[in-house]
Amino acid sequence: MNFLKIFVRNLVKGPSTIPFPFAPAWTPERMRGRIQFKLQSCTGCRACEQVCAPGAIRFDKTPEGLRFMRWHNTCVFCGMCEFYCPTDAISQSDDWHMAHAVGEKYGMAIREVIPYIACTGCGMKTLASAPNPVGVAPPFTPEEIEQQRNLCPACRKKALAERGVQS
């Protein structure tokens, strides 16, 4: 008999379902949804590629530079890439609206290239990636990041040593 009480209460309360797709659905702030990529912050360390269980992230070398490629339809939204990204170049948005027409499936990807440049220190061909901030104390300033971006690995090491820190 005590269920009748709950039954009536639930009846009075009305449906608890949401009218999606006719109205927006509640989405929590931390919802792990579509991946966003910030090329400016990418160090090209490929940690995300190594921890990605379904293999949704791939780096390949093109004549222009190092290409970051991510397939949204392969992603399982586990958040490992975001967690292990040293510069927060990869982040998860709360966007879960991933339905698309079959014809658009090859567009469901992020393709961005870290371009090759000539090192401002020695002129060698190098990738214009952001410097890896792990273990650098005091942390890089935005100006230093831009300066480091234009250097090859050897010149970066030298610049860091001159700055008096260990990386």
Place this chain on the structure above:
Amino acid sequence: MSNFTIPVGPLHVALEEPMYFRIDVHGETVNNVTITAGHVHRGVEYLITKRNVFQNVVLTERICSLCSNSHPQAYSMAIEQIAGIRIPARAEYLRAIADEIKRVASHLFNVGVLAHLVGFESLFMHVMEVRERMQDVKESIFGNRMDIGANTIGGVRYDIDPERIGYLREQLAALVPEVDEIIEIYRTDSSILRRTRGIGVLSYDDAIDCGVVGPVARAAGIEYDVRVKAPYAAYDRLDVPVHVLKDGDVWSRAMIRLMEARTAIDLIHQCLDGLPDGPTVAMDERPAIPPGEAIAKCEAPRGELIYYVRMTDSPKPERVKWRVPSFLNWDALGIMLRQAKVSDIAIIVNSIDPCISCTER
């Protein structure tokens, strides 16, 4: 009355997961049961040796959605043991919180399905509605309703700030009277009692013989809980009551689950009270894992889950083997189903909370 052989499953209206039973019946009484497995074998033990240690945190999480926190947790514990990593105190508490949140949702789900099988659809809907509060909690704190992604090698991947602690406490406070109400209904409602009391009995001795674990064992009078016998995460600092009932029938198993769901809420409060400050992972970068082997175990919602991991020089594990709780519990189904009525088969099968995707992986 004549003898028949009837097939139940692998696709059956009353079974939640694909299991195949060949049941010899005399009239409507079960004489003998043959259980055939292998309908959802996905080759995870092979796949795990083809991925590196960090990818496997995600792969193990996807073995089963209801114990999706216990698998990566036991796996991470084994890897940490090999690498000699001690996780920070805050991470230990956060692991316990994630574990208990999953436990509440998992137990309520099973108990809800019991109401569905009994034919009490409105109660089923109500229990699922109550569970939905826990699903919203998981989505708000971890970002996903089932695969919460709390664990990683060396700690946890999520953190809770005072605002989220407040939200969690608020939701738990609202959940307590709802769960208490459900416990009272399952304890007293005649339609539930008629279908579950004295059905699918597993005696203490049979339970010992089959080596059953988790709520199935505790409902048969075996006081065994990994959280107490071999504490992991923060459980050695928490006061974990172990619920035990004597009858070993379907109703006892449902009651154990409900009482554990209620206890889990208290345990989350205990964790939040004692939550220490500090880092959530042992190291910022991915640790190197040396060769070695280790065994780790934890209490999944269905019972004791054991992981064995062997690492060589390769970043990929050479062998990962796990013993899941449902493997032991479904062996006991042969005893529970003996002399049962055909109409009770689904209720008895559900009462062990079978997780076929874990067992057949």
